[in-house]
Amino acid sequence: MSVEKVIVAAIVLYAVVYLTRYIRAALKGKKTGCGCGSDAGCPKSGPSDSQ
Amino acid sequence: MQTTLALVGNPNVGKTAVFNALTGLSATTGNYAGVTVSRTHGIVHLGEVKIDLADLPGTYSLAARSPDEVIVADVLMDQRPDEVPVSGIIVVVDASNLERNLYFLSQLVELEKPFIVALNMMDIADRRGIEINHEALSEALGAPVVPVCAHKRQGFDALRKAILALHQGDLEAPRASVCPFPESQTAAVDELARVLDTHVDKIGRKIPRPEVARILIDVGGYAEKRVLGRLGEDFGETLVRCRTEAVENGLTLPAQEAKARYNWVKQILSESVTRPDPRRRSRSERIDNVLTHKLFGTVFFVAIMLVVFQSIYSWAGPVMDLVDGSIGAVGEGIGSFLPDGVLQSLVVDGIVAGVGSVLIFLPQILLLSLFISLLEDCGYMARAAFLMDKLLGWCGLSGQSFIPMLSSFACAIPGVMAARTIYDRRDRFTTILVAPLMSCSARLPVYIIMIGAFIPETKVLGGFLTLPAVVLLLMYSLGVAVAVPVAWILKKTIFRGEKPPLILEMPSYKMPQGKTVFRKVYREGKDFVTRAGTLIFAVTVVVWALAYFPRSSEIAESFEAQRTEVAQSGLSEEALETRLQELDNLEQGEYLRNSVLGRMGHVIEPVFRPMGWDWRIATATIASFPAREIIVATLGTLFNMGADEDEESEGLVDTLRNATWPDGRPLFNIPVALSIMVFFALCAQCGATLVTIKRETGQWRWPALAFTYMTLLAYVGAIVTYQVSSLILPGA
Numbered sequence: 001m002s003v004e005k006v007i008v009a010a011i012v013l014y015a016v017v018y019l020t021r022y023i024r025a026a027l028k029g030k031k032t033g034c035g036c037g038s039d040a041g042c043p044k045s046g047p048s049d050s051q
Numbered sequence: 052m053q054t055t056l057a058l059v060g061n062p063n064v065g066k067t068a069v070f071n072a073l074t075g076l077s078a079t080t081g082n083y084a085g086v087t088v089s090r091t092h093g094i095v096h097l098g099e100v101k102i103d104l105a106d107l108p109g110t111y112s113l114a115a116r117s118p119d120e121v122i123v124a125d126v127l128m129d130q131r132p133d134e135v136p137v138s139g140i141i142v143v144v145d146a147s148n149l150e151r152n153l154y155f156l157s158q159l160v161e162l163e164k165p166f167i168v169a170l171n172m173m174d175i176a177d178r179r180g181i182e183i184n185h186e187a188l189s190e191a192l193g194a195p196v197v198p199v200c201a202h203k204r205q206g207f208d209a210l211r212k213a214i215l216a217l218h219q220g221d222l223e224a225p226r227a228s229v230c231p232f233p234e235s236q237t238a239a240v241d242e243l244a245r246v247l248d249t250h251v252d253k254i255g256r257k258i259p260r261p262e263v264a265r266i267l268i269d270v271g272g273y274a275e276k277r278v279l280g281r282l283g284e285d286f287g288e289t290l291v292r293c294r295t296e297a298v299e300n301g302l303t304l305p306a307q308e309a310k311a312r313y314n315w316v317k318q319i320l321s322e323s324v325t326r327p328d329p330r331r332r333s334r335s336e337r338i339d340n341v342l343t344h345k346l347f348g349t350v351f352f353v354a355i356m357l358v359v360f361q362s363i364y365s366w367a368g369p370v371m372d373l374v375d376g377s378i379g380a381v382g383e384g385i386g387s388f389l390p391d392g393v394l395q396s397l398v399v400d401g402i403v404a405g406v407g408s409v410l411i412f413l414p415q416i417l418l419l420s421l422f423i424s425l426l427e428d429c430g431y432m433a434r435a436a437f438l439m440d441k442l443l444g445w446c447g448l449s450g451q452s453f454i455p456m457l458s459s460f461a462c463a464i465p466g467v468m469a470a471r472t473i474y475d476r477r478d479r480f481t482t483i484l485v486a487p488l489m490s491c492s493a494r495l496p497v498y499i500i501m502i503g504a505f506i507p508e509t510k511v512l513g514g515f516l517t518l519p520a521v522v523l524l525l526m527y528s529l530g531v532a533v534a535v536p537v538a539w540i541l542k543k544t545i546f547r548g549e550k551p552p553l554i555l556e557m558p559s560y561k562m563p564q565g566k567t568v569f570r571k572v573y574r575e576g577k578d579f580v581t582r583a584g585t586l587i588f589a590v591t592v593v594v595w596a597l598a599y600f601p602r603s604s605e606i607a608e609s610f611e612a613q614r615t616e617v618a619q620s621g622l623s624e625e626a627l628e629t630r631l632q633e634l635d636n637l638e639q640g641e642y643l644r645n646s647v648l649g650r651m652g653h654v655i656e657p658v659f660r661p662m663g664w665d666w667r668i669a670t671a672t673i674a675s676f677p678a679r680e681i682i683v684a685t686l687g688t689l690f691n692m693g694a695d696e697d698e699e700s701e702g703l704v705d706t707l708r709n710a711t712w713p714d715g716r717p718l719f720n721i722p723v724a725l726s727i728m729v730f731f732a733l734c735a736q737c738g739a740t741l742v743t744i745k746r747e748t749g750q751w752r753w754p755a756l757a758f759t760y761m762t763l764l765a766y767v768g769a770i771v772t773y774q775v776s777s778l779i780l781p782g783a
Contacts, residue, residue, distance in 0.1 A: 004394040011397065015592035022586060022677065026742045 054218045055103040055135045056095075057127055059159070060143035061152050062109030062472075063558050065171040067091075068201035069143050070106040073210070090122060090134075097215045103135065108471070111151070113158045114265060114305075115273040116474040124274070127162055128259050139217045140166040141210075146176035146183055146198070147559070149324060153316040154309075156192070160229050161261050165222040167213045168196040174203070175559055180327035188323040193225050202564050230311040236304070239297035240264050246289050247278070254281050267293055268304045335430070335559045342434045352438055355431075359422045360527070361520040363415055363495075370414040375702050378407035393599070400691045401595030402588065408687030408703050409583045409680050412496040413576060419492055420575035421568065423461050428563035432457055433556065446535045447542030452482040456534070459489035460527070461575065463740040467747055477546035483747055484541060484757050485534040487740050490527045490732055492575065493679040497731045498526050500683055504704045505724035522728075529732045533764065583684075586677055591684045594674050597648035598689060606645065610638040643689070662730070662769045663723040663777070665712060672730070677738045679731055721780055726773035734765035 060066045070076070074093030095102040107126060108119035115124040122131075129136040140159055144152035159166060170185055189196035195213040199206030216222055244263045251257050258266075258278070265274040267290070279287055298304055342348050382403040389395040426432050436453035451473045459466030466486040473479040490498075502519045509518040617630050643649050652666030659669035671685035683703070690706045710718040735741065741754040748754075 004390075004392055008393050008397050012592055012596045015589040015596075018585070018589040019593060019677075022589070023738075026738050 053101075053103055053135065054138045055105060056139050056141055056214065056217070057137045058104055058106045058141045058143065059123060059127065059155075060109060061111055061145065061148075061155055063556060064109065064143050064145040064152065065201040066109060066143045067106055069141070069169055069171060069199065069210075070104060072199075072201055072204050072207050073214075074104055090126065095211070095214060097211055097218070100215065100218055102214060102218055104141075105134075105137070110155070112155055113261065114269045116269075117472055117479070119471040121273050124262075124265070127159070127164075128262050130256070130259070130262070137164060139222070140164055141169055141214070142166055143169045143171050143201075146170045146173045147179055147181060149181075149183070149320060150313075150316055153319060154312050157230055157312045157315055158261070160192075160225045161264070163224045165217050165224050166194050167210070167217060167222070168192060168194060169201075169206075169210055170196055170198045171201050172559075173198045173206075174200050175561075179333060182325040184323045188319070191319045191322055194222065202567070230315040232311045233297075233299045233307065235299050236267075236297045236307060239293040240267055242296075243267050243290070243293045246286070250282055250286070254278065266290070267297060268308050270294070270304070333559075335557070338560055339434065339557065342431070343437050348434070348438050352435060355426075356524060356527075357516060357520070359419075360524045361516050362422070363418050364517065364520045364523060367414040367418050371411055374411045374413065378403065378411060379702065382407065396599060397592070397595055401591055401599075401688050404687040404691040404703075405591030405595070405684035406583050406588050408500075408683045409496060409587055410580070411702075412499060412680070412683070413579060415495055415499055416492050416579050417572055417576050419495060420461060420572045424568040424571040425563050427571075428561075428567055430558045430560045433558055437557070446539040448478065448481060448538050452478060452538075455482050455486050456489055456531075459486040459491060462491050462493075462578075463487040463489065463737060464743045467740065467743045470747065477542070480748060480753065481538050481541045481546050483744055484753065484760075485538050487735060487737065487744075487757060487761065488530040488534040488537065488733065490530045491679075491737075492579070493737065494526075494731050496680045496683045498523055498728055500686075500703060500707070501724040501728050504707050505719060505721050526728050526732050529729065533733060533768075537760070537764075582678060582680075587681055587684050590674055590677060590681050591688055594648065594670075594685050595688050597651075598643055598646045600646060602642065603645055606638065606641050610634055610641075648689075661773070662726045662766075663720075663773045664726070665718055667710075668718075668723075668727065672734075672736070675736050677736075679734075679736045682731070682736075722773045722776040725776050726769040729772040730765045730769035732765075733761055733768050735761035 058066050058070050070091070070093060073095045075096075076091075076093045090108070091106045093104050093106070095104050105126065107123045110120045110123045112120075113124050113127070115121040125131045126134055127137060127140065140162070142156055142159055144156065156168070168188075170183065170188075173183075176183060183198075185196045185198050195216070197206055197210045197213055199210055213222075240260065240263055243266065244258070244260055247254065247258050247263060247266075262274055265272060266278055269275060275290070279290075294304060298307060300307075302310065342351055382399050385403065386395060386399045389398060426435070432454070436457060439453045439456075452470070454472070455466045455469035457466075458469050463486055466489065467483050470479050470482045470486065473482060502522050506519045506522050510516070511518055511521055613634055614631060617627065617634065620627075622630060644653070648670055649666070652670040655669050655673070656664075656666040659666075659672075664672075667686070667689045671682045671689060674685045675681035686707070687703050690703070690710055707719050708717075712718055735758040741758055744754040744757055745751055
């Protein structure tokens with residue numbers, strides 16, 4: 001296998017792993033995108049316990 | 052032991068600005084109520100001493116009804132097991148509106164924790180001629196009162212000294228109650244506390260006296276519901292008996308409480324504050340007469356929106372061209388550096404074409420964010436919400452819903468989170484379900500690319516506006532126009548109930564703060580670039596791989612044979628070059644059709660044909676589920692890898708204009724562009740928003756409902772748009 005193909009395989013593998021982790025985090029309800037709007041840190045939890 | 056202080060106050064008194072000034076952090080601030088909807092922690096450094104500071108959502112009272120108020124009440128009464136108990140409180144009060152602010156302070160005093168009063172907005176109080184003797188106020192309250200001007204960072208040395216004194220134990224906790232409540236009320240609280248103490252096992256904790264008072268006074272409030280859920284109807288009877296015994300002079304309990312507290316507030320203010328003639332109207336009130344007027348206010352609102360969208364269109368153009376040119380040059384540079392093959396295709400056709408297609412919209416995103424930040428910071432957004440309430444209130448949503456919906460124009464996630472400020476659960480859930488319909492900044496690249504490629508630059512309204520800007524405004528209005536009937540249906544079916552009264556605080560007008568505006572624009576740009584470099588990069592690579600593999604040797608051999616044949620056919624040099632270029636394009640198209648993605652795309656294509664879409668647009672749409680702007684990256688990759696690019700093509704706009712069906716008809720036209728925009732205006736293609744809806748509602752069925760109804764609306768809307776516009780604009 002040429003060096004070129006190894007590099008491509010590594011990049012594709014990285015992308016697949018990144019997306020898998022992203023989807024897993026999303027399904028667990030963790031923050032996955034923009035939105036907490038604060039450099040000071042994200043909210044610790046939502047208020048779902050109060051509903 | 053670590054000292055944890057809570058930073059509290061009414062909404063829109065500048066708590067977060069004080070928090071930022073004390074901690075050096077940059078949490079989001081805004082000139083309207085409800086910006087902070089969750090607690091944020093930061094460290095205050097006082098020499099060697101480090102103090103944990105928790106910025107809590109704004110609230111008018113400890114009578115918690117909405118989720119954000121519950122957080123405040125629980126943290127202040129040390130009732131959250133996940134939080135360190137609060138050692139003291141910094142109360143931020145609006146110096147220009149002390150009466151209302153001290154009402155909340157009268158409740159905080161009863162928590163028996165040492166506190167400091169940060170007297171913010173002194174500049175506005177001065178302008179209104181309000182004179183505050185802060186030393187007299189401090190003596191009356193029994194706590195330090197420190198005048199500060201948070202946005203100018205004035206008065207913070209004195210505030211830090213007071214915090215240090217609190218940390219060192221130099222400040223005394225106040226006495227239990229300062230307000231002249233009737234004896235019957237105090238006795239009823241004592242009685243209820245005794246009963247609750249006998250049920251500690253069932254409740255799981257000892258309820259502090261301030262919470263007992265809330266259980267007694269707030270009929271149907273959160274504190275009552277929580278205890279009734281544990282103790283059942285027997286306790287309910289005791290509660291009713293205590294409430295009957297607590298009232299005097301025919302008043303209701305909340306009215307009795309308010310009377311006692313305001314009497315205390317009046318007494319405190321009479322000793323420390325001098326006011327000008329109350330009949331004199333402030334500058335903000337005079338401006339509001341025009342800007343909240345049913346006719347003039349609406350005209351001003353529409354005009355300012357038109358200016359915003361025209362500016363986004365015309366100002367960002369040159370910068371966008373510059374970024375586009377730079378990305379094109381990078382692609383060409385890498386293309387000439389890397390040899391032909393799989394790596395070159397990944398980098399040039401996949402990463403540069405995909406991520407680059409998204410990055411060129413950074414100038415528009417920054418401009419939109421700049422306009423929203425300026426309108427928020429000067430105080431206009433609350434007026435816009437007031438106007439919207441007048442115009443759209445018939446659908447059953449209260450004025451409280453419009454701030455979350457307005458926030459959603461930047462991003463649906465803070466919009467969904469801002470719904471925490473809404474008291475009524477039905478209203479809160481309805482708002483959460485319609486907020487994602489507002490056009491967020493991620494939709495902007497989709498609109499810009501389609502409008503830029505297919506909507507002519509015709510001048511309208513006497514040359515002041517162009518057709519692309521009007522179409523852009525219409526796309527932004529579509530979400531609102533659809534949200535109204537959706538909210539109406541939800542309020543008539545799943546969330547049936549009365550429309551709550553409008554409760555909306557009008558902040559004072561002020562000059563936007565450069566630093567605050569810059570921070571918001573910077574954060575928006577950073578989020579956008581980060582997403583392009585992470586999520587969009589990853590999706591682009593995966594889409595490229597699915598569209599590149601497998602590489603059939605039969606196709607390569609077949610086209611190689613055709614090239615040899617053409618080379619030997621004796622064509623002129625120019626004709627030969629054209630024919631070879633055609634063969635190259637055909638070969639790329641053949642590879643794409645035979646790739647994994649191509650085969651999958653052809654299976655799903657019939658579903659999207661009624662919208663005028665081919666399999667590439669359909670695949671790009673499905674790939675954009677994690678985030679809407681991914682469609683631009685995926686289109687960039689797919690159309691760069693296919694047969695539609697010619698040597699004259701400059702950027703994605705030209706490539707899309709040249710794209711064709713297999714029979715040579717143009718793929719894109721105005722109806723297709725409009726159907727894509729309508730689909731993206733209405734669809735729920737944002738994984739992060741759906742996750743946030745789950746987090747805020749606690750159940751997966753609500754994001755499932757949002758996704759289902761939005762996808763159906765988007766699908767039907769896109770079909771109707773394509774079919775109707777094809778009839779109106781044949782051959783467009």
